[in-house]
Amino acid sequence: xxxxxxxxxxxxxxxxxxxxxxxxxxxxxxxxxxxxxxxxxxxxxxxxxxxxxxxxxxxxxxxxxxxxxxxxxxxxxxxxxxxxxxxxxxxxxxxxxxxxxxxxxxxxxxxxxxxxxxxxxxxxxxxxxxxxxxxxxxxxxxxxxxxxxxxxxxxxxxxxxxxxxxxxxxxxxxxxxxxxxxxxxxxxxxxxxxxxxxxxxxxxxxxxxxxxxxxxxxxxxxxxxxxxxxxxxxxxxxxxxxxxxxxxxxxxxxxxxxxxxxxxxxxxxxxxxxxxxxxxxxxxxxxxxxxxxxxxxxxxxxxxxxxxxxxxxxxxxxxxxxxxxxxxxxxxxxxxxxxxxxxxxxxxxxx
Numbered sequence: 034x035x036x037x038x039x040x041x042x043x044x045x046x047x048x049x050x051x052x053x054x055x056x057x058x059x060x061x062x063x064x065x066x067x068x069x070x071x072x073x074x075x076x077x078x079x080x081x082x083x084x085x086x087x088x089x090x091x092x093x094x095x096x097x098x099x100x101x102x103x104x105x106x107x108x109x110x111x112x113x114x115x116x117x118x119x120x121x122x123x124x125x126x127x128x129x130x131x132x133x134x135x136x137x138x139x140x141x142x143x144x145x146x147x148x149x150x151x152x153x154x155x156x157x158x159x160x161x162x163x164x165x166x167x168x169x170x171x172x173x174x175x176x177x178x179x180x181x182x183x184x185x186x187x188x189x190x191x192x193x194x195x196x197x198x199x200x201x202x203x204x205x206x207x208x209x210x211x212x213x214x215x216x217x218x219x220x221x222x223x224x225x226x227x228x229x230x231x232x233x234x235x236x237x238x239x240x241x242x243x244x245x246x247x248x249x250x251x252x253x254x255x256x257x258x259x260x261x262x263x264x265x266x267x268x269x270x271x272x273x274x275x276x277x278x279x280x281x282x283x284x285x286x287x288x289x290x291x292x293x294x295x296x297x298x299x300x301x302x303x304x305x306x307x308x309x310x311x312x313x314x315x316x317x318x319x320x321x322x323x324x325x326x327x328x329x330x331x332x333x334x335x336x337x338x339x340x341x342x343x344x345x346x347x348x349x350x351x352x353x354x355x356x357x358x359x360x361x362x363x364x365x366x367x368x369x370x371x372x373x374x375x376x377x378x379x380x381x382x383x384x
Contacts (some may be wrong), residue, residue: 062298066090
């Protein structure tokens with residue numbers, strides 16, 4: 034099992050430290066550094082900045098939002114980043130959510146599975162550098178009846194095949210991801226529930242494509258907080274606002290993928306309470322309503338030994354790249370968490 038690092042969203046208050054975190058991850062041998070985007074910083078700019086100041090670590094978009102860019106633009110960006118980084122780019126895609134898609138980008142959040150499939154088809158076709166033409170429900174290239182003509186990408190990616198990941202949570206999206214992608218980006222993954230909530234669906238998609246999970250990168254992101262095992266409750270409290278935001282407030286009441294995931298993990302009553310309180314404006318109450326076990330299951334908390342045990346559980350569940358989001362109030366705290374991740378991987382016998 035490999036390790037990755039997720040810098041999260043630029044503008045989250047730790048921006049000045051992020052380059053040092055990426056460079057330390059590079060030095061420690063982490064496999065990939067991911068950057069996210071929502072409606073603030075864009076991931077492509079952050080990744081180009083990191084790539085220019087690191088040597089070995091891959092850079093990955095987690096995620097480029099599908100409503101934000103045309104598929105041809107994404108192919109251009111992917112090819113450019115792969116060329117500039119010397120073949121270190123990984124393309125992560127996702128549909129975002131209805132509030133961001135429609136409120137920020139003005140793109141209707143409808144038929145996300147069909148839209149994703151067409152998007153991936155066009156991106157991959159464009160990056161082969163053949164002349165691009167496509168007839169689908171959501172995109173037609175060139176537009177009919179006009180002056181447009183099939184064009185081909187002029188940039189040469191470093192590699193013939195750039196790894197493509199999809200951020201997936203729901204069963205249908207996971208199945209399609211297994212069918213059409215090279216890897217899956219997961220969030221709030223509990224090792225105890227990973228088979229039922231994710232891997233069984235990914236496996237079904239791979240089988241649909243006539244493939245197995247061999248070579249498919251299962252890549253969840255987990256926050257990590259280093260401390261004494263007796264401090265696990267206090268460490269868990271650090272992530273209450275984060276968990277409340279996603280389970281309670283990310284998306285609408287009817288379309289909150291993270292809330293639905295918590296329900297599939299057995300937290301139906303708690304998920305309802307968290308969402309009710311969050312959407313009513315009681316964010317502190319929503320955070321307090323989160324069971325400590327839910328946080329502990331979806332983070333890495335405690336000593337290096339405890340984290341190593343959890344890493345073994347994720348590896349046994351089928352994870353191939355474990356992406357860490359190291360928490361800390363200072364840069365040194367975050368760097369210590371990175372080093373603890375490497376040490377825990379070695380103690381777990383997974384390095």
